[in-house]
Amino acid sequence: MKPKKPYSRLQRNILDKTGWRCVVCGEKIRRKEFTKEHLLPKSRGGNSHFNNLWACHYDCNQEKGAMTLEEYTYRCMEERRLLEIKCKLTQKEK
Numbered sequence: 001m002k003p004k005k006p007y008s009r010l011q012r013n014i015l016d017k018t019g020w021r022c023v024v025c026g027e028k029i030r031r032k033e034f035t036k037e038h039l040l041p042k043s044r045g046g047n048s049h050f051n052n053l054w055a056c057h058y059d060c061n062q063e064k065g066a067m068t069l070e071e072y073t074y075r076c077m078e079e080r081r082l083l084e085i086k087c088k089l090t091q092k093e094k
């Protein structure tokens with residue numbers, strides 16, 4: 001676990017952009033969970049400038065990986081849709 005340090009000016013500015021919420025799941029971010037999310041992943045040529053950085057939970061960032069936020073959101077929607085279909089099918093079997 002990383003030691004608790006106060007937010008830097010840049011970190012606070014990033015958090016202000018998202019209203020101190022995670023850009024992936026929308027939940028509030030606590031100090032120990034905070035991580036910087038690259039809107040365009042570094043592996044895709046994204047930079048570390050303020051405009052490309054958003055606040056995100058550490059876990060959400062791991063989960064999202066090298067996908068862009070759009071790709072990740074789309075994948076979540078697909079998964080939810082598949083889950084709903086699965087639920088309906090199992091309900092019918094009963």
Ligand SMILES: [Zn+2]
Pocket residue numbers: 022023024025026027056057060
């Ligand atoms: Zn999150």
